[in-house]
Amino acid sequence: MHDRLKQDLTEFDAILDRARAMASDYLHGLPQRPAAADVLSPLPARMDLPGRGEGAQAVLQRFERDYAALLSGGPGPRYFGFVTGGGTPAALAADWLVSTYDQNAQRNGDTCAPAIEAQAVDMLRQLLGWPAHWTGACVTGATMANYVGVALARQWIGHQHGRDIAADGLLGLPSIPVYAGGAHSSTSKALSMAGLGRHALRSLPLLPGREALDVTALERALHEQGDIPSIVVASAGTVNTVDFDDLAAIADLKQRYRFWLHVDAAFGGVAAASEQRRHLMSGMEAADSVTVDAHKWLNVPYDCALLYTAHLPLQIEVFQNRSAYLPAPAVAEDNYLHLTPENSRRFRALPLWMSLLAYGREGYAELVERNCEAARYLGELIASDSRFRLAAPVRLNVVCFGLAGGDAAANAALHRALHQDGTAYLSPSTLEGQPILRAAICNWRTTRDDIELTFAALQRLAATLAK
Ligand SMILES: *Cc1c(COP(=O)(O)O)cnc(C)c1O
Numbered sequence: 001m002h003d004r005l006k007q008d009l010t011e012f013d014a015i016l017d018r019a020r021a022m023a024s025d026y027l028h029g030l031p032q033r034p035a036a037a038d039v040l041s042p043l044p045a046r047m048d049l050p051g052r053g054e055g056a057q058a059v060l061q062r063f064e065r066d067y068a069a070l071l072s073g074g075p076g077p078r079y080f081g082f083v084t085g086g087g088t089p090a091a092l093a094a095d096w097l098v099s100t101y102d103q104n105a106q107r108n109g110d111t112c113a114p115a116i117e118a119q120a121v122d123m124l125r126q127l128l129g130w131p132a133h134w135t136g137a138c139v140t141g142a143t144m145a146n147y148v149g150v151a152l153a154r155q156w157i158g159h160q161h162g163r164d165i166a167a168d169g170l171l172g173l174p175s176i177p178v179y180a181g182g183a184h185s186s187t188s189k190a191l192s193m194a195g196l197g198r199h200a201l202r203s204l205p206l207l208p209g210r211e212a213l214d215v216t217a218l219e220r221a222l223h224e225q226g227d228i229p230s231i232v233v234a235s236a237g238t239v240n241t242v243d244f245d246d247l248a249a250i251a252d253l254k255q256r257y258r259f260w261l262h263v264d265a266a267f268g269g270v271a272a273a274s275e276q277r278r279h280l281m282s283g284m285e286a287a288d289s290v291t292v293d294a295h296k297w298l299n300v301p302y303d304c305a306l307l308y309t310a311h312l313p314l315q316i317e318v319f320q321n322r323s324a325y326l327p328a329p330a331v332a333e334d335n336y337l338h339l340t341p342e343n344s345r346r347f348r349a350l351p352l353w354m355s356l357l358a359y360g361r362e363g364y365a366e367l368v369e370r371n372c373e374a375a376r377y378l379g380e381l382i383a384s385d386s387r388f389r390l391a392a393p394v395r396l397n398v399v400c401f402g403l404a405g406g407d408a409a410a411n412a413a414l415h416r417a418l419h420q421d422g423t424a425y426l427s428p429s430t431l432e433g434q435p436i437l438r439a440a441i442c443n444w445r446t447t448r449d450d451i452e453l454t455f456a457a458l459q460r461l462a463a464t465l466a467k
Pocket of ligand 1: 141142144
C-alpha cells in the first residue's frame with residue numbers, strides 16, 4: 001500500500017472529524033455568509049497533478065483555504081435563486097452515509113438499498129396523494145426524469161403503430177407530435193436525447209395573463225392532428241409564476257384522443273404535501289408519467305428526482321439491461337438497473353427515505369405552507385412599495401417583480417447589486433417579455449425574518465440605484 005494511503009487509513013477518524021468540522025462551519029455560517037459567492041474572475045481550470053500526493057487532511061485544508069469562501073450559500077435560508085432547496089438535517093446525515101456505505105443500488109439480493117428505494121418512492125407517493133398502483137424510481141434530476149417519461153411515451157407510441165421502438169428504433173415512423181404550454185426547457189432537451197427532436201415540441205397558446213396551457217387550443221390541435229398518437233407534456237408548477245395546467249381538463253381529453261400524458265411536477269408537485277394545495281393538481285391520477293424533484297422543495301441534497309409511472313412494463317422494455325451476469329427482468333420488477341438510464345447507481349434514495357420518516361406528513365405540510373406564506377409576505381411588501389412592481393400574483397412559493405418603470409438595465413443593476421450585497425440571492429428572468437427578478441422560496445430554514453432582511457436590502461439598494 002502506498003504510504004499516503006496507509007497514512008490515511010490510520011488517520012481515517014481524524015479525516016472524518018476534519019470534514020465534519022468543515023461541514024459544521026459551513027452550516028452554522030450560512031445565515032451570516034453571503035447568500036451566493038461572487039466568482040467574478042474565472043478560476044483556474046488546470047492544476048498540476050502531484051506525483052507524491054498530499055494526503056487527505058492536507059487536501060481538506062487546501063480546499064478550505066482556497067475555495068470554501070467561493071462556495072454558494074445554496075442550502076442557506078436566503079438563497080432564492082432558480083428553484084433551490086436545502087437539505088434537512090435527516091437528509092444531510094443520510095447523504096453522508098450514502099457515500100460511506102457506497103452501495104450499488106441496483107438489485108435485491110446483496111443489499112437493502114433497492115428495498116429502501118421502493119419504500120421511499122412509496123412514501124413520497126403517499127405524501128403527495130398519488131395513485132397506489134404507480135411505481136417509481138430515483139434518477140439524478142427532473143431533466144433525467146423528464147427524459148425517462150419521454151422515453152416511455154415514445155415506447156407507448158411505437159406500440160400504437162405496431163412497433164417496438166426500444167428494439168427497432170424510430171426510423172421509418174412518422175414524427176411524433178408533442179404538445180405543451182409553458183413546458184420547462186428540459187422538455188426540449190429530453191426530446192433531443194430521446195431522438196424525437198427538439199422541433200417535435202409544439203408550443204400551444206397560454207391562457208391570457210397566465211402561464212397555464214389553454215386547453216381549448218390543445219383540443220383543437222389534437223382534433224386537427226387526426227388519429228395520430230401524440231404526447232402531451234403538462235406543467236404542474238411553472239418556474240416563473242408556479243402556474244398549473246388544468247390537469248383534469250387535459251385528462252378529460254384522453255377519452256377522445258390518443259395521447260400519453262406526462263406531467264412535469266418538478267417542484268410544484270410538492271405543494272400536494274399540503275392538503276390545502278392539492279386541488280391544484282386534481283386530475284393528476286390520469287397521468288401516464290410524472291416527474292418530481294427531491295432536491296428542490298423536498299429539501300434533499302443534490303442529486304435526486306423521481307419518475308413515477310402507471311406503465312412499469314414499458315419502462316422495462318426501454319431500460320432493461322440483460323447480460324450473462326445480469327438476469328432478465330421479471331414484470332413486477334424492482335431491479336432498478338432495468339428501470340432507469342443508469343446501470344451502477346448511487347444509494348440516492350436514502351436521504352429521501354430518512355427525511356420523509358423524520359418529518360412525516362406534518363413536517364412537509366408545514367414546510368410547504370411556511371414557504372408559501374413567506375412568498376405571500378414578500379409579495380405584499382413588494383406591492384406596498386411604489387419603487388417596485390409585482391409582475392405576477394404570488395400563486396405559491398415564487399415572487400416575480402421588478403423596479404417600477406425599470407428597464408432591463410435597471411433590473412440587471414438591482415440584481416447585480418443584491419448579488420454583491422449578499423443578503424439574499426435572487427435570479428433574473430423575463431415574464432411577458434419584461435425583465436424581472438424571481439425569489440423562489442423552497443428552503444426549510446427560511447423564516448419571516450429572512451423575508452424582512454431581504455426586503456430591507458432590496459429597499460436600500462433600490463434607493464442607492466435611484467441616486
Ligand atoms: C428544475 C426543473 C426542471 C429541471 O430539473 P433538474 O432537477 O435541474 O434537472 C424541470 N422542470 C421543472 C418544472 C423544474 O422546475
